[in-house]
Amino acid sequence: MGVRQVASIHFKNFVAKNWSPDSDTQQKILQSDKDL
Template structure:
């Protein structure tokens, strides 16, 4: 699931969905942050 092309998009949809439980939105936010921190490759100037 984590590596599907729409994974981050779906996490963002959950994060902004006010109908989702707050705890679920918080977990999605943390997972989004951790995924980006682990997989982001900064560009060198």
């Protein structure tokens, strides 16, 4: 696989795992980044 494809799959999996709608839990993705 190409580097770009591997990076995009990794990014997709990271977002899917860490995009929690609960504001009570500590998040790796900041709310300001989600608002973009």
